[in-house]
Amino acid sequence: MSRREIDDYLAGLEEPRRTTLSQVRDTIVSVIPDAEECISYSMPAFRVHGEVVAGFAAFKTHLSYLPHSGSVFSELEADLSGYAHSKGALRFPVDAPLPRALVERLIAVRLRQAFGTAEEREEPSGRG
Numbered sequence: 001m002s003r004r005e006i007d008d009y010l011a012g013l014e015e016p017r018r019t020t021l022s023q024v025r026d027t028i029v030s031v032i033p034d035a036e037e038c039i040s041y042s043m044p045a046f047r048v049h050g051e052v053v054a055g056f057a058a059f060k061t062h063l064s065y066l067p068h069s070g071s072v073f074s075e076l077e078a079d080l081s082g083y084a085h086s087k088g089a090l091r092f093p094v095d096a097p098l099p100r101a102l103v104e105r106l107i108a109v110r111l112r113q114a115f116g117t118a119e120e121r122e123e124p125s126g127r128g
Contacts, residue, residue, distance in 0.1 A: 002038040009044050016095040017058045023097040024065065028054050031100075031107050040068070053110045054103075057089075064089040065098055065106065072109045079105055 006025065010018050021044075028046055029035070035046040035053070043066065045055035055066035062084075067073070070087040073080060079102055084091045090106075092098055 005039050006037050006044040013058050020097045021056055024056050027100050027103045031104050051114045054107055062091040063094055064091050067110050069110055075109050
């Protein structure tokens with residue numbers, strides 16, 4: 001159902017917003033293919049293990065990437081030069097999707113914040 005809701009959200013947008021956000025969606029899905037597509041705060045989002053880790057939205061003069069964390073961007077300041085952003089939204093032009101490499105870094109930081117590194121998630125061995 002949620003994938004359909006995102007389809008409906010995108011279908012309701014005028015060009016070039018629709019195409020640009022469709023490309024962002026495709027990039028997010030390719031980076032985290034097992035993520036559940038959902039709607040969060042009335043905007044398209046992606047959930048991993050119950051935690052919302054990425055999203056996007058269309059506005060009148062710009063589009064936004066939403067990490068669903070107020071601390072992702074502070075870790076990537078150098079990568080975000082040229083983009084306006086607040087604590088929780090990265091703004092980009094309606095006709096220019098975010099580069100894949102940037103989306104990968106944004107998601108990697110968010111996943112690490114939400115779930116730790118692979119090493120942090122492993123149980124210590126030898127206990128019992």
